[in-house]
Amino acid sequence: MGDGTVPLVDYLVLGDTPHLEVAECVACGAHYFDRRNACAACSGTEFTTVALPAEGELKTFTIVAFAAPGVPVPFVAGVVDLGGTSVRANVINVEPDADHVTLGMKVRLATYSMGTDEAGTEAVGFGFEPLS
Amino acid sequence: MFNVANACATGATALRTAIMAIRAGECDTGLAVGVEKLSGAGLLAGGSRKEDAANWTPSGRYGAIAAIDGRVGTETMPGVFAQIGMEYGHRYGGTSFELFARISEKNHAHSTLNPLAAYSKRFTLEEIMGDLMIAYPNTRPMCSANCDGAAAAVVVSGAKLKTLSLEQQRRAVKVSASVLTSDPWEEGCQVLPNVNTLTRNAASQAYELAGVGPEDLDLVELHDCFATAELVHYDNLGLCPEGGAVDFFQSGATWRDGSTPVNVSGGLESKGHPIAATGIANIWEVATHLRGEAGDRQIEGATVGLAHVIGLGSACGVHILERSAA
Numbered sequence: 001m002g003d004g005t006v007p008l009v010d011y012l013v014l015g016d017t018p019h020l021e022v023a024e025c026v027a028c029g030a031h032y033f034d035r036r037n038a039c040a041a042c043s044g045t046e047f048t049t050v051a052l053p054a055e056g057e058l059k060t061f062t063i064v065a066f067a068a069p070g071v072p073v074p075f076v077a078g079v080v081d082l083g084g085t086s087v088r089a090n091v092i093n094v095e096p097d098a099d100h101v102t103l104g105m106k107v108r109l110a111t112y113s114m115g116t117d118e119a120g121t122e123a124v125g126f127g128f129e130p131l132s
Numbered sequence: 133m134f135n136v137a138n139a140c141a142t143g144a145t146a147l148r149t150a151i152m153a154i155r156a157g158e159c160d161t162g163l164a165v166g167v168e169k170l171s172g173a174g175l176l177a178g179g180s181r182k183e184d185a186a187n188w189t190p191s192g193r194y195g196a197i198a199a200i201d202g203r204v205g206t207e208t209m210p211g212v213f214a215q216i217g218m219e220y221g222h223r224y225g226g227t228s229f230e231l232f233a234r235i236s237e238k239n240h241a242h243s244t245l246n247p248l249a250a251y252s253k254r255f256t257l258e259e260i261m262g263d264l265m266i267a268y269p270n271t272r273p274m275c276s277a278n279c280d281g282a283a284a285a286v287v288v289s290g291a292k293l294k295t296l297s298l299e300q301q302r303r304a305v306k307v308s309a310s311v312l313t314s315d316p317w318e319e320g321c322q323v324l325p326n327v328n329t330l331t332r333n334a335a336s337q338a339y340e341l342a343g344v345g346p347e348d349l350d351l352v353e354l355h356d357c358f359a360t361a362e363l364v365h366y367d368n369l370g371l372c373p374e375g376g377a378v379d380f381f382q383s384g385a386t387w388r389d390g391s392t393p394v395n396v397s398g399g400l401e402s403k404g405h406p407i408a409a410t411g412i413a414n415i416w417e418v419a420t421h422l423r424g425e426a427g428d429r430q431i432e433g434a435t436v437g438l439a440h441v442i443g444l445g446s447a448c449g450v451h452i453l454e455r456s457a458a
Contacts, residue, residue, distance in 0.1 A: 067211075077206035085320075
């Protein structure tokens with residue numbers, strides 16, 4: 001927050017090379033996006049922070065046309081495989097239709113400004129955009 | 133008296149609770165009731181997005197500074213289950229908007245024979261694909277119907293059954309397997325709910341307990357909360373070879389005149405999905421066929437059937453029922 005920006009979620013790391021990070025179980029290697037007291041896979045209690053690659057493959061998606069009040073539609077929601085770690089995210093910077101979004105497409109992390117609050121801090125969100 | 137809440141597996145959990153009490157010798161008769169008032173409940177998840185705060189303040193388990201539904205994927209059920217179906221397509225190929233719509237076409241066609249379905253109208257493929265899009269590839273008729281509903285089942289021990297009237301003994305249906313599973317941790321299971329592994333585990337346990345295989349099933353009522361979900365459960369319940377759900381559906385196997393009729397009630401897409409009632413309503417549907425009392429939609433000579441539900445969180449209930457020998 002020192003440079004006047006704040007990420008949408010803790011696991012989004014901003015800076016020169018924005019990326020996502022996970023808590024990795026030291027014992028079994030399971031990945032978590034939230035803080036854990038213990039590993040859901042093996043009950044281990046030691047974790048280390050690991051950076052995920054910025055590029056991956058879209059393993060599933062939906063195009064949400066009907067959402068809760070206040071949520072702009074349509075938007076593309078999906079799961080991206082980042083080197084073996086599944087990540088939930090929107091697919092952005094793409095036409096939200098099935099001609100432009102396809103299973104298995106290569107994507108990369110992209111960030112965008114969500115606006116500035118009263119204190120002048122800018123929030124930064126993320127999504128994945130087509131690689132080509 | 134137990135009150136249970138287990139998401140969409142609530143009814144199956146209630147029934148299993150009664151069955152376990154009888155097995156434990158605590159009682160010889162049980163009544164499992166599932167009831168839900170759902171009309172107008174809407175999307176059930178996601179909520180309404182509040183105005184962003186005046187100052188960005190991280191909160192919650194992800195330290196989010198604003199609502200994440202719609203910004204980091206979707207939390208709504210039509211979108212979650214759309215992704216579950218599309219993920220199967222990514223893994224094995226062969227899926228398309230039209231394929232998923234054809235599954236819905238089948239269930240709505242089946243519903244025309246079920247006077248208890250919330251919607252008993254047949255839709256053409258074009259009507260289904262052209263209807264209101266909710267979350268691609270699920271259009272409105274490909275989603276379970278929001279409706280009120282209730283269902284109940286009486287279960288008794290074998291010894292108790294012998295004391296009942298011959299007519300009651302004739303109509304009794306044997307519970308050959310009652311299984312409830314939770315999902316083990318697997319990569320990605322907290323990113324997109326994994327409804328596959330726990331269903332596979334429940335099905336294999338149920339077949340083992342009942343001493344029957346998927347090829348013995350005369351009908352299946354499975355959890356088609358969305359058309360995209362039905363496809364993956366053909367595979368999860370072992371109705372087809374692994375990865376073969378698309379070919380299995382396209383062969384016509386799951387239509388009511390096919391080799392493994394699935395959701396001859398019309399499924400949740402037509403019959404409706406009053407959440408707590410669903411896991412008992414599907415038991416009633418299977419039992420009604422086994423008794424030969426299903427009227428116009430009777431699967432002739434049905435002797436073995438399977439009922440399946442999924443509750444996100446996750447729990448999977450599988451019951452195998454068999455016609456009484458009496």
